[in-house]
Amino acid sequence: MAGPQAEAVIDLDAYRQNLHNLAACAPDAQLMAVVKANAYGHGMAACARAAREAGADWLGVATIAEARALREAGDTGDVLCWLGSPGADFAGAIDHGIQVTASGVAQLDEIVAASSAKAKVQLKVDTGLSRNGAYGQEWPRLPDAAVAAQAAGKIAVTGVWSHLACADEPDSPANEMQERAFRDAVSAMEAAGLEPGLRHLANSAATLTRHSSHFDLVRVGIASYGINPDPALRYKTELTPVMTLRGRLAAVKRVAAGSGVSYGHTYFTERETTLGLVPMGYGDGIARTASDKAQVAVAGRRVPVAGIICMDQFVIDFGDAEAKAGDVATLFGPGADGEPSAADWAESAGTIGYEIVTRLGGRIERTYRGVR
Ligand SMILES: Cc1ncc(COP(=O)(O)O)c(C=O)c1O
Known part of the structure; x- marks a missing residue:
C-alpha cells in the first residue's frame, strides 16, 4: 500500500512533549491546551486525548459546538468555550458540564436563563484587545450581575480571564498595560464580593516569555503544535513541529x-x-x-x-x-x-x-x- 495521496502526519509524542515543556514554563499555573479549529488543523479528538495524557488540566475551544464535539469524543474533563453569539446553545453546553464564558451582562443573562443545572461561568474582561469581553463601564456591571446570579443559585463563577493583543512582541507596552488592567479588573471583582476563581491571561507567547502574565492558568495553542507564535520571538523552551x-x-x-x-x-x-x-x-x-x-x-x-x-x-x-x-x-x-x-x-x-x-x-x- 502506497499510503494516502495527501496526508498530514501528526506526531502525538511531539505534541505531548511540547505540552510538558510548556507546562514547565509555568510551573505554578494550570495548563489549558487550546484545541479549537480542529486543533489548529491537527485533528481535535486525537489531540484532545493526547493533551489529557500529557496532563492538560483544561481544554479550550471557541464555540459550544466544538466543546460538545469534545464530549462526544469522550472527554470528561474541564472544558472552557468562549465565543457565542446571541441564541447560542448555552443550555446544551451547561447540560454537558461545559464551562462557558460571559463576555457581557446580556450574555450572562442568556446563560442564567439557560441554566437548569448550575452553570459554571467564567467572566471575560476586555483589557485592551477590543475584541470580546466586558469593556469599560460594563466590567463593574458584569461582576455585579454575576454576584446576583450566583446568590440566586443559578451560576457558579469559576474564573476571570482576558486575552493579550501583543504577546508575541514582548517589549510592547500593551502587555504591561493589559496586565495592569487585568489586575484592576480582578480587584474590582473582589470588591464586588465575587471570588475570582481561576485568573488567566497568557497565550503561547506570554507563556514562553512573560512570567508575570501566568496567573493561575496558561492557555497554549500554537506553541503546543510546535510552531513559534512569531518568527522573531526568542525563548529557551524546546518545541517540535507536530x-x-x-x-x-x-x-x-x-x-x-x-x-x-x-x-x-x-x-x-x-x-x-x-x-x-x-x-x-x-x-x-x-x-x-x-x-x-x-x-x-x-x-x-x-x-x-x-x-x-x-x-x-x-x-x-x-x-x-x-x-x-x-x-x-x-x-x-x-x-x-x-x-x-x-x-x-x-x-x-x-x-x-x-x-x-x-x-x-x-x-x-x-x-x-x-x-x-
Ligand atoms: C482566547 C484564546 N486563548 C488562547 C489562545 C491560544 O493562543 P496561541 O495559539 O497564540 O497560544 C487563543 C487562540 O487564538 C484564544 O483565542
Missing part, C-alpha cells in the same frame, strides 16, 4: 525549455526540465499566495514551486534531478528530511504559521503517530 504535510506526486514529466507552467503562465522553464505534480491545492488550504515562492522537499532535496498553486494541485520544478510519480513531496514538517517549516511556508505566503496549519482542509488525511 505536523508533517506531504503528498505523493501524481505525475512527473520532462518538458521543453520555454514551457509555461500552470494558470497564467507566471513561470516559464529556463531549460528542458522535469516537472512534478503535487496533489494538493488551495482547495485543501495550501496558500495560493505562496505560488512561485515556496519550496517542498523530495528525497531530502529542496524543489521550488513552479507557477500558480491551483485548487487541487501545484507543480514543482526538479531541473535534472531524478523523480517519478509516487515520490513523496514534503511541504513542511520538523525538518528531519530537509523539508521547510510551516513558518517558511508562512513567509512565502505572506501569512502566519497559525494559518498555514489551521486552514488545511478535509481532503488531507490526518494520520497519527504515537497513539496510546
Whole structure:
C-alpha cells in the first residue's frame, strides 16, 4: 500500500512533549491546551486525548459546538468555550458540564436563563484587545450581575480571564498595560464580593516569555503544535513541529525549455526540465499566495514551486534531478528530511504559521503517530 495521496502526519509524542515543556514554563499555573479549529488543523479528538495524557488540566475551544464535539469524543474533563453569539446553545453546553464564558451582562443573562443545572461561568474582561469581553463601564456591571446570579443559585463563577493583543512582541507596552488592567479588573471583582476563581491571561507567547502574565492558568495553542507564535520571538523552551504535510506526486514529466507552467503562465522553464505534480491545492488550504515562492522537499532535496498553486494541485520544478510519480513531496514538517517549516511556508505566503496549519482542509488525511 502506497499510503494516502495527501496526508498530514501528526506526531502525538511531539505534541505531548511540547505540552510538558510548556507546562514547565509555568510551573505554578494550570495548563489549558487550546484545541479549537480542529486543533489548529491537527485533528481535535486525537489531540484532545493526547493533551489529557500529557496532563492538560483544561481544554479550550471557541464555540459550544466544538466543546460538545469534545464530549462526544469522550472527554470528561474541564472544558472552557468562549465565543457565542446571541441564541447560542448555552443550555446544551451547561447540560454537558461545559464551562462557558460571559463576555457581557446580556450574555450572562442568556446563560442564567439557560441554566437548569448550575452553570459554571467564567467572566471575560476586555483589557485592551477590543475584541470580546466586558469593556469599560460594563466590567463593574458584569461582576455585579454575576454576584446576583450566583446568590440566586443559578451560576457558579469559576474564573476571570482576558486575552493579550501583543504577546508575541514582548517589549510592547500593551502587555504591561493589559496586565495592569487585568489586575484592576480582578480587584474590582473582589470588591464586588465575587471570588475570582481561576485568573488567566497568557497565550503561547506570554507563556514562553512573560512570567508575570501566568496567573493561575496558561492557555497554549500554537506553541503546543510546535510552531513559534512569531518568527522573531526568542525563548529557551524546546518545541517540535507536530505536523508533517506531504503528498505523493501524481505525475512527473520532462518538458521543453520555454514551457509555461500552470494558470497564467507566471513561470516559464529556463531549460528542458522535469516537472512534478503535487496533489494538493488551495482547495485543501495550501496558500495560493505562496505560488512561485515556496519550496517542498523530495528525497531530502529542496524543489521550488513552479507557477500558480491551483485548487487541487501545484507543480514543482526538479531541473535534472531524478523523480517519478509516487515520490513523496514534503511541504513542511520538523525538518528531519530537509523539508521547510510551516513558518517558511508562512513567509512565502505572506501569512502566519497559525494559518498555514489551521486552514488545511478535509481532503488531507490526518494520520497519527504515537497513539496510546
Ligand atoms: C482566547 C484564546 N486563548 C488562547 C489562545 C491560544 O493562543 P496561541 O495559539 O497564540 O497560544 C487563543 C487562540 O487564538 C484564544 O483565542
